[in-house]
Each structure stands twice: as structure tokens, then as C-alpha cells.
Amino acid sequence: MTRIALTVNGTRHEHQVEPRTLLVHHLRDTLALTGTHVGCDTSQCGACTVLLDGRPVKSCTVFAVQADGGEVTTIEGLARDGRLHPLQEGFWQAHGLQCGFCTPGMIMAAYGLLRDTPNPTEEEIRAGLDGNLCRCTGYHNIVKAVQLAAAAMGVPADRAALSGGGQDAASTSSPATAATR
Amino acid sequence: MATTTAPGRLIGSSVRRREDPRFITGKGQYTDDITLPGTTYASFVRSPYAHARITAIDADAARALPGVRAVFTGKDLADGGVNAIPTGWLLPDLRTTDRRAIAIDRARYVGEAVAVVIADTPAGAADAAELVRVDYEELPAVASAMEALRPGAPLVHDDVPGNLCFQWALGDAERTDAAIRGAATVVRHRIVNQRLIPVAIEPRASLASHNAATDELTLWVTSQNPHVHRLIMGAFVLGIPEHKFRVISPDVGGGFGSKIFIYPEEVVVAWATRRIGAPVKWTAERRESFMTDAHGRDHVSDVEMAFDAGGRIVALRVSTVANLGAHLSLFAPAIPTYLYGTLLSGVYEIPAIHVSVRGVLTHTTPVDAYRGAGRPEACYLLERTMDVAARRLGADPAELRRRNFIPPERFPYQTAVALVYDSGNYVPALARALEMVGYDRLRAEQAEGRTRGRYLGIGISCYIEACGLAPSQVVGSLGAQAGLWESATVRVHPTGKVTVFTGSHSHGQGHETTFAQLVADELGVTLDDVEVVHGDTGRVPFGMGTYGSRSGAVGGTAIHMSLEKIREKGKRLAAHLLEAAPEDMEFAGGKFFVKGSPDRARSFAEVSLAAYLAHSMPAGMEPGLDATSFYDPANFTFPFGTHIAVVEVDVDTGRTTVLRYVAVDDVGNVINPMIVEGQLHGGVAQGTAQALWEGAVYDESGQLLTGSLMDYGVPKADMLPSYETDRTVTPSPVNPLGIKGAGEAGTIASTPAVANAVIDALAPFGITHIDIPLTPARVWQAVRDAKGRS
Numbered sequence: 001m002t003r004i005a006l007t008v009n010g011t012r013h014e015h016q017v018e019p020r021t022l023l024v025h026h027l028r029d030t031l032a033l034t035g036t037h038v039g040c041d042t043s044q045c046g047a048c049t050v051l052l053d054g055r056p057v058k059s060c061t062v063f064a065v066q067a068d069g070g071e072v073t074t075i076e077g078l079a080r081d082g083r084l085h086p087l088q089e090g091f092w093q094a095h096g097l098q099c100g101f102c103t104p105g106m107i108m109a110a111y112g113l114l115r116d117t118p119n120p121t122e123e124e125i126r127a128g129l130d131g132n133l134c135r136c137t138g139y140h141n142i143v144k145a146v147q148l149a150a151a152a153m154g155v156p157a158d159r160a161a162l163s164g165g166g167q168d169a170a171s172t173s174s175p176a177t178a179a180t181r
Numbered sequence: 182m183a184t185t186t187a188p189g190r191l192i193g194s195s196v197r198r199r200e201d202p203r204f205i206t207g208k209g210q211y212t213d214d215i216t217l218p219g220t221t222y223a224s225f226v227r228s229p230y231a232h233a234r235i236t237a238i239d240a241d242a243a244r245a246l247p248g249v250r251a252v253f254t255g256k257d258l259a260d261g262g263v264n265a266i267p268t269g270w271l272l273p274d275l276r277t278t279d280r281r282a283i284a285i286d287r288a289r290y291v292g293e294a295v296a297v298v299i300a301d302t303p304a305g306a307a308d309a310a311e312l313v314r315v316d317y318e319e320l321p322a323v324a325s326a327m328e329a330l331r332p333g334a335p336l337v338h339d340d341v342p343g344n345l346c347f348q349w350a351l352g353d354a355e356r357t358d359a360a361i362r363g364a365a366t367v368v369r370h371r372i373v374n375q376r377l378i379p380v381a382i383e384p385r386a387s388l389a390s391h392n393a394a395t396d397e398l399t400l401w402v403t404s405q406n407p408h409v410h411r412l413i414m415g416a417f418v419l420g421i422p423e424h425k426f427r428v429i430s431p432d433v434g435g436g437f438g439s440k441i442f443i444y445p446e447e448v449v450v451a452w453a454t455r456r457i458g459a460p461v462k463w464t465a466e467r468r469e470s471f472m473t474d475a476h477g478r479d480h481v482s483d484v485e486m487a488f489d490a491g492g493r494i495v496a497l498r499v500s501t502v503a504n505l506g507a508h509l510s511l512f513a514p515a516i517p518t519y520l521y522g523t524l525l526s527g528v529y530e531i532p533a534i535h536v537s538v539r540g541v542l543t544h545t546t547p548v549d550a551y552r553g554a555g556r557p558e559a560c561y562l563l564e565r566t567m568d569v570a571a572r573r574l575g576a577d578p579a580e581l582r583r584r585n586f587i588p589p590e591r592f593p594y595q596t597a598v599a600l601v602y603d604s605g606n607y608v609p610a611l612a613r614a615l616e617m618v619g620y621d622r623l624r625a626e627q628a629e630g631r632t633r634g635r636y637l638g639i640g641i642s643c644y645i646e647a648c649g650l651a652p653s654q655v656v657g658s659l660g661a662q663a664g665l666w667e668s669a670t671v672r673v674h675p676t677g678k679v680t681v682f683t684g685s686h687s688h689g690q691g692h693e694t695t696f697a698q699l700v701a702d703e704l705g706v707t708l709d710d711v712e713v714v715h716g717d718t719g720r721v722p723f724g725m726g727t728y729g730s731r732s733g734a735v736g737g738t739a740i741h742m743s744l745e746k747i748r749e750k751g752k753r754l755a756a757h758l759l760e761a762a763p764e765d766m767e768f769a770g771g772k773f774f775v776k777g778s779p780d781r782a783r784s785f786a787e788v789s790l791a792a793y794l795a796h797s798m799p800a801g802m803e804p805g806l807d808a809t810s811f812y813d814p815a816n817f818t819f820p821f822g823t824h825i826a827v828v829e830v831d832v833d834t835g836r837t838t839v840l841r842y843v844a845v846d847d848v849g850n851v852i853n854p855m856i857v858e859g860q861l862h863g864g865v866a867q868g869t870a871q872a873l874w875e876g877a878v879y880d881e882s883g884q885l886l887t888g889s890l891m892d893y894g895v896p897k898a899d900m901l902p903s904y905e906t907d908r909t910v911t912p913s914p915v916n917p918l919g920i921k922g923a924g925e926a927g928t929i930a931s932t933p934a935v936a937n938a939v940i941d942a943l944a945p946f947g948i949t950h951i952d953i954p955l956t957p958a959r960v961w962q963a964v965r966d967a968k969g970r971s
Contacts, residue, residue: 020304034214035207037434039382040467044890047382075207088205092197095855098863099689100204101211101383101434126899133890135382135435136689138866138927139898141859 004068008033009077017064024048024059026067027074035075035104039133046132049105050074056112058105058131075104078111086152087111087145096145098136106132110146119150191698191708195855198694199708200687209432212386212401213464220388221250223450223463224306226296226313227472228288231322231544231883232335235286235315238296243309248301250457252313253449255285255295263452266443266508267417270515271660272349276341278542280508282418282445282452288317289337289507290545291885292472297449299461322544324879326504327481329543337507337542344542346505347514351522351598352535360496360533364487368570373952374558376479376504376877378887379551380895381688383434384465385474387447389454397425398455399719402447404430405440405686406726409663411718413443413511419452423718430716433688437867438550439474440688441728442511446473471888476877477551479504480517480558486566492574494585496533499525499562505540506547513549514540519659520555520647520729526596527563528607528643528821529585534597544883550728552867553925556646557932561953564642564933568940569949578937579615582643583608600647602819603915606847610909611643614823614845617905623827631945637840638942640826642934648730648922649915651814666813667731668723669739671700671747673806675793677786679704680712684724685736687715690860690924692732695852696740699918703744705771705785722809730922733852734818738916742810750806754792755783757799818913820921822846824865824930826938832946835961837873837939843905844930849913849921857923862904864927870896871928872935876954894954947971 001016008031015030027033038060039047048060051073078085087107097103113128125146134142203209240252266280283294296313300306321335328334329344337344361367387402398421404410407428415421450461482501489495503517522536571578586607587594594602627637650656653664670682679700685692697711714720748768755773756763765776774782795804827841844861851857874894878886887893912919939955940948946967951959
């Protein structure tokens, strides 16, 4: 067993873990953060995507010990002060989810995409999310959700309410600050 | 769009979903998210062989590992009173199979469970499972149904001679034969509808806990129909009385049919929890999902479609071999028969049809309903054949279809294969789709492109689907071991707030929103005043669950019936309170009022309270305000539409790009257009994937070669286009809501649309058919072969 310290959604946790424990199992089983899902065993589906030090990672492909000392943001930590992140608003508004199982990972992957490409084209969104599988939506509304979020994050807070989705929340916060707060 | 909208304006509007806040914040609760104090974990030892005799199982090393609670074999289960998992649809002369949750002496497909280890941690269980030593004597195996029918093929079950589980036929053989003999043109071909693997993104999971104080067993399970699970597992497999058995299907991460059935693993955890005195949980790894989730499709069909000199279809004869896998899964016999053969008239007037089906056992994963379930197989067969015929007859594929449509004045329309279509008007959907895609301009662009080596293809599919399989009396006479009605209880609380208990189950369909829209409109309350409860046998009286695009048409109507009873009682009570005659009462805008005197009124909440106070009631009226209804539809409903795919094929690499996808659907009346469109999008993606990428592949020894997401072609975002959608509206006369159903339409329509588009692109090479999936390798090979021929 190895002792690790992780800051998860702003809270520091120290635990003994088996070296073979995957980050996703540590989050789900030890920290009871079950919003991060496991959909496969070959790093294909992306349901387990979380932010590690601000970057999306597939947490089924990271050992918990590798994340030692790092900052992790899961879907549970994305809303701030009771306000949804524009990506969460976008997925809700655009009907970017049906069963909801891939959604946390999809949102965290989209977070990484918008961090690198704040104003992506449809093609860039589709390419940027190709590590995440959704079986319900056919991706059509996921693309729209990310477009809505990008639009909301790209305008100042006082104008966000006019952007059509009512995403007045967190639109002034850059992805990086939300990831590391 | 808001969560709360003014009363009376919700049906037909794209209200955003009430379930989403929990999903987008990580608060959804799926089965694997639930852990009880003292939970133990199951890990299954699975056969690596498609067919093998199990000669010995040595679990001593596994049992010796710290934290291991138990190791059970198939014999332990049988000795412990666990019965075989039954078949839920019995055809005449069907040979059923003895399917055990854990194989006893023979394994019959790769991945079949041969033992289970239960330990304190998931990793501990997996470690111990690796230590279980099983001695196998490998036996010859057969994976293909065509091979399994050959004399001398290895037998899957010794008591099923020739591996032939059933032979089934429908239609007038003599009439069909005569029409084919007298036809001007007969199109004959063999087409394969390949085996698919469902791949719901949430793997199957189950958690069982036995309360020794009350002797109640609770099972959380990824099910589309928890009451069906309870009935079959309780009454047939485990012998647990239903009043001591609660099944909960919490949030379920997609089903697509694959979560209808009773699976071995949930039987094992439900049985084992009592044995070891602790909760037992099992969650599939994805590789287990590939090997053990019921697969779909897997038909080989010989088709003869006959035309008169005017290009009208005069007959259709189909002979299909359906691969059922190694055991009969719950509804396996119904899928390639009643859900397939009955749909072979499609949207066309076909005077004579005959279909015969042979259901065949093989050493592969059991096959059962997968999104569309029989109907996509029928639609693909018809629509692919229509394109082959159009080429042969020199007709435009759109025109050939239009010429053969059932005209609107023929409804209700009796087909040659038993069904009576409720309503339909097929030309407008086709015309709208052609207009949206710009058909004539596209054909010109296609012709121009071909002159410079650009291969565009346009594929049309005019589909019909049958939703809400019913009525129960009929399906019972056809072999169903269940009724196919739905129930709903609407409970109005004293404050006028409403809880709806529906027997439908949502695993992505958004019932918590759509059913609340229905209730809010019909009772004149806000959405926030309505709670929709589903997926718990401890709360919902009974229900048949969600599959076959039935929830809106059947589940929704059951709710509607209860709402009518509530309003009726409310009227009588309000009349009493207002000292008016019941027949003079009206209900609108959330108020009961006297006709012509809107001021003489009682609000819905006032009447609700009065019903519970019961201080002043009409003579003979019982206190309280709730109603339960069971709706058994008089018929199926029949959505239809036209889908058009536009593709470009790179003939040097064989790669297909879907450039555009146009879908015009008629699903009858719609409660929430956003949700209906979303389901169509997802269906189109799945059907497109069958046309282009997905397919389960077994090698000759029965090894599943497409056993992971690295090998099986589930589409990603960058493989698909955005979709262009529209609707026509032909309400169903079958139910008072006029709903037809939408859950499977996209899947049914899109496979032939995309396949037809690819083959249309390859027309200059003289290619008339390639079996799906049209992977780059297959297309490249077909083009190469065609070039070699010319």
C-alpha cells in the first residue's frame, strides 16, 4: 500500500492505496465520487474522463499513485457556488444527453477541448471528442451543446444572458481557473 | 425553454429535461454507484472455448485467498434450487434449451460462466477467479447458422436435432408462388444482416441484498423492465415469492433492448446474497459485455421480389436463417418471427407474401432483441431489394417506391402478413425528404462527379415500424408468455401535488419529463408539481417496462386513462361542493367550474384537499384522489417515414464519408419534439453504424474476434454528420394520444439508407450489392473485383 495525497474538487484527501488501484476506482470507491463512470476496459469510451491538473485524462488509464500530489476535478466539482458551468448548461439546453452515462466524461473532455480551442468549428468539436463514446445521441446534440457552451464562455458575463441559453453562470471564469480552484 | 411553463401549453413543446440536472452534475445513481455496508463482489470464471466439456473444477486455491467468501459452480446452484432461465415466447414446436445461470457440464459459447467467486473487494474477486482451475475437454464448435444446419454439424444441445430450434412461416405460399411464376421481373438475391453487439455505454450490473429480518430480497439491476425481472426470476428461476422480492432499476445507462432479458449474473448475485449473508454486487467489464450481452440481428435471407410489367410489386418470398446463439434468450423466438416476418410488407402494397424462418442454435452468444428487433432486418431486406430492383428495372429508386406505396385511402390496411396498419400517408414524407435533400440537383451533381472520378451516392429508405406490440390476447395466442399492456397510477396528494407511478422504464428516454408534461397539461398543474416514479417494484404496482418503442403510446395512454378518472372524480366532487350538477361541470386551466359561470369554481388543489378531508362528499364517493389504469392497446401503432443518406466513397481506399443525412419521420403526435428528435438522432447513428462499421465476427472455432471497443466499430463523433430532420404528423387512431412511437425508427430506417447510398455510389462499377457492414476493406475489394471483371 502506498500513501497518496490528492486534491479533488478543491478538497485534499490522503489515503493508502494499492499500487494497482486505478484513479477512477479511487475516486468512485474510496472518495464516493460516483459521477465519474467506467464504461470500458480499454480506454476507448471516455466515460471516466476527469481533469488532472487541468487536463482531461481517462481515469481508468491512470494509477491513483500516478496522480499523487495532483489536483483532480470531477463532474461533481464543475459547478461553482451552486451555478452550473456553461458546459453543463449547454448539455442541458441542447439535449446533449439521454441516458446520462457518458455525459460526465463527455463534459470533462469538452472542457479540455474548449480550453485549447475556445471557439471550435463543428469539425474540431467532433475531432476533439473522438475519445468519448455516446450511444444515445448520435453526437448531433453534443456538438450543439459544446457550441452553446463555447458561445457562453466567449462573452462577458453581463452579455451571457443574451446569448440564448441563459448561461449566466461562470462565464467569466476561464477553464483553467475552474480546474485548479 | 424552462422547467416550469404555463399550464396547458406543455404537450408539443420542447421542455428541457427534468432528469438532466442530476446527470450533468454527477448525481445520477446507476446500479454500480450503489454500495451497501458489507458489500461483496462477484467475479465470473468464463469459458475460453466455444464448446467444451467441463470435466473438473478445482477452486481450492481461490478459496484459500484472503477475503474470498465463496466459490460456486453450476452444480452448486442447481443443488441450491436455482432453476433454468426460461424462454418467454413459445412458438409451436419450439425446442427450448436448458439454460443455466452457470454451466453445469458443458460450456456452449465463449464467455459462458462456469464458476463464480465472491470476495470482499472487486480486485480480490478477480484475483481469485484467476486461480480457479477448470479442466475443459474442447469439443467441435459451430458459429455460423448456415454451417450449423449442415448434416453432421456439432450439436449445441443434444436434444435439439440438427440445431434447428424452430421453423416458422407466414403468408400464402401458393399465391406467392403463382405470382412469382407469372411475374414480368423477379429480383433474386441472398442478403446478410450481420450480427451486432448492443454496447450500451453503461455495462450491465446487479446488486442483491437479503434482509434476514423481513426475508425480503432486493435486487438493483440494469433492467428495462424490473417487474418482468421480478416475475421471471422470482416465480421461475429462484422460487422467491413476489411479495418478498423487490427489484429496482435506478438510472440505467442505455439499453437498446439488451437490458430487457434475464441474465445469468443477476440470478447468481440474487441467489448468492442469501447464501453468504452479505450484499453481492457484480458489474460487467466491457469484455464481458461483448461476450455476454445478448447480441442482435444475424440473419441470412434468400429474397425473391416479383414485379409486373408496370413496375408494381406482385409478390415477395423470403427464406431466412436466423442465428439464435447457444441458448434461447428470453424473447429470442419472437424476434426473427413475429417482429420480422410481419413487417415484410413495409410501406408497400404487396398482394402476396410468404416468409419462412429457421431458428438455429450455434456456439455463440445468445441473440435477442436489439434496437428495432426484427423490424430493422425486415426493413433492410425490403429497402435493399427495392434498390436492386430499381437498378434492374431502370427506374428511379424514389419513383419505384412511390409507385408501390400503400395509398392513404387504403387505411386501415390489411397486409399479406397478418398486420393491420393503423394509419399512414407515405408520399408527403418521401416528397419532403427529396425536397430537403435537393434530390434532382444531387443526381445531377452525382452524374457530373462521376465524369471526374468522384463517387457520390444517394440512398433512400422508406420504412415502417411497429410499436407497442399488442393486444395481449393476440400476443398470447402467438406464444408470448406475458401480456403487453401497461399500467399507471396517478396519485394526487391533498395539496394537489401529483405523483405518477408508471410501469414504463426510462433509460434515456426522458419519461420524467414527457410524462410530467402530459400530467401537467391534463391536470392544469405545473411541471414542478409532478413527480414521475418508475423502475421500482416496491413503488410501482406493476409494469411491463420499456422496449419496442412502447412507452409513449402504451405507457402514456395508461397515464392518460388515470388522469381522466381523476378529472372525472374531481368534477363530481367539485359539483357537490358548488351545489351544481356534475354534468354541468367543466375542467380547464386547473379549475373545476360550472359551465357558463367561470366564477363558480374550485381549483384543482382545493378539490384535492376536499377529497382527502372528506368532510363533504357526494353520496357513495370514497375519500382520496388516485387512480390506477391498465391499458391494453387494440393494435400496434405504425410510424413511418423516409430517410435519405448522401455519401461519398473513395474507391481507392474503400472509405465512405456520410456527407448528409435527411430524415423525415411520422411518429404521430409528439409530446416533446426535442426528445423525439434526440432519439431519432441516436437511432440513425446506430443504424448507420450497422451499414458501415459494426459487426460481430466469430472465427471458425467460435472465438469472438470483435470482443472489445478496439475491435468493434462503435461510431465516434467524427465519423458521423449532423442530421437534417423534419416530421409529418399522422396521428394514430389506436390510442387517444395519437402517439405512434419513436424509439427505434432511426435505427430501422438508416441502415438501408446508408447501405443504398454506398452501393448507389458504386453503380458505375456495376456493383449491385455488397453485404453490410460496408467497411473500407469490403468496398475496396468489391471495387477491385468489379474492375477485374470489366
